[in-house]
Amino acid sequence: MYTTLTSGLVTTAAGVLLLTAVLQSWRRSAAGAVRLLVAQGLALAVLVAALGAAHGAAELLWVAVLVAVVKAGVLPWALSRTATGRLVDRDTATRPALGVLGATVLAMFAYAVADPLRGADQTAAGRALPAAVALVLIGFWILLTRHAAVIQLVGFVVLDNGIAMVAFLTSNGLPLTVELGATLDVLLVVVILRALTSRMRDTHGGTSVGDLSELRD
């Protein structure tokens, strides 16, 4: 059963997740965008814990701890680790207004498409579902519009956070084997892409994805 507290926590966490994603859609500093992932990961962990409390599912509390460790700890750490120790990449080609505008339109769109998906679910989880869909769409938006490789990676993690949020809100998360496998996969993808970013700096002299234009027909 949802109490005032768990409902409030779910709604607030969903709000924080959406807000951080919108901020990430226009932040020029890669380090700033990565820091926002920490807040996003913690909000996701709070959301999972609150759902666990509401449904009386103790194992969700453990999942919440896992989410906090991976999404708010390991992933941002792997993203911000560089040879020089500090992430200095900036995305100067991006127009912040475009980012915010896109994110806003997508959030409105998400509210329209999420309605049939949530069906008759009038709980706090059902009401938070549009935010999860918005997170997925904003993740795509970041991947589409941003040029700095590290910020594209942030977009990928936002997309994944959105999918995780949809999973928790609609069915309290996937079976544990799948959940663990998926977490490991995402972690490895981020580590691999981070390594490729460093290599890109060596081969292309920069980390702007716009420079990747050698292979075409």
Add this chain to the structure above:
Amino acid sequence: MALLLWLPVLGPALLAALLTWRHRHPYTHVVPVLAGLLVLGCGIALVARRQVVASWVLRADATASYVLLCVGAVAVVALWGGLSARATGGRMDALVCTFLAAMSLAVLSDNLGVMWVAVEATTIATAFLVGHAGNRGATEAAWKYVVLGSVGVAIAFLGIVLLYASTGASPTLSWVTLTSGGMTLSPHLARAGIALAVLGFATKAGLAPMHSWLPDAHSQAPAPVSGLMSGVLLSVAMYAILRVEAVSSATIGVGLVHGLLIAGGLLSLAVASLLTLTQRDYKRLLAYSSIEHMGVIALGVGSGTTLGLVAALLHILGHGLVKAAMFVVAGRLRNITGTSRIARVSGLLSTRPDLGRQLLAGSAALLGFPPHLTFFTEVAVLLALVQAGLWWAAAAAGVLLLVAFVGISRHVLRMTLGSPAPHHLPPEHPVVDDPPSSGRSAPVALALLSSAVLGLLAIPMAPVLEAAAAALGVRP
């Protein structure tokens, strides 16, 4: 007989661990071939048993057994043929073994979530294989491959999440339960979930318009890896679509999935065949040919007839064997010429008759000359489309196949026949000595011979394919 299920997954994985540990051993390059033989052996054994074998999240029905056999056969051809071309070191061989283990897991898992994890793991295992050369092109290809591959597969994950949510009170991702017929899914969630899952896996299968990563990745990876990726990884993604389609068929109907597959198949054929006309790089030419063949498979499945499905399954084997062999030849060609530009290779039949003959014979198989498997399957797919009342799709596909025929044969004839022109340009890649060797021509010959003979062997093939189609819920 759970061993037959675990062996193709854990065997290559253990070999990978062994290779990571002893990566300086001189014989590391033989190990991936052994892993391929192991997968092939288990596939044959499972097909021969003709029984459903299940253990925990793994399950082999007739379809899974047949596709596992295809994975093993293609792996053996690609890895054996690429044996001495690879001075890659044990770590790369370990990644190839991991790649094989991930493909086996994807094919053999009953749980759709586990299947997704395995498909994503194939991207992870191949990322560094694609970027192996370490130069600008390879880095670019690897970046695009991992980003587009992971994002595409993430869409499929969202689809699977929604499908899981649609099962309601007794949530499950087990394919057997989902296709048992007793499930009532929440229609909105199920429809969105299935559509997203198909779109996501279609990205991984290289269907247009989500194909842009494919020519880059398949042209930059080392030849045996390209052979594996083109020959069978695309088909494994297609197999994931088949599984989702079966769930759709048992619950909400297949109109949506078939519509997506027909549209994607025709678009892939169009994009690939038109781009073969103007192609300048022979490895990219092979990659576009893979998009074309994935289009044919998608059309076969999308027709919704038993004939189309059986043809699609057979096409997986026919295309896989030939494509693996062709990438082996392309890799050797690049070794001796130091270039992958079509314009800089000519008169192969007189300068290197062994490779010239293989290239010519392989292209004939790829283009669907009888008696090769691809001839029978392409005709069957066109017939299946007509049977399903989609005569306009059959007509369009027929025309596009002819365009690809012109595109590919034009380039291949130029490379093999014609007079060898002296080249004054410096090679783009280091030239590696790769003398004629019967040991390395054997897998190519074997693959082409199987492709030519298997089409005529209706007796052993037909029951296997019919059983595979029946396991997906289509009754002949």
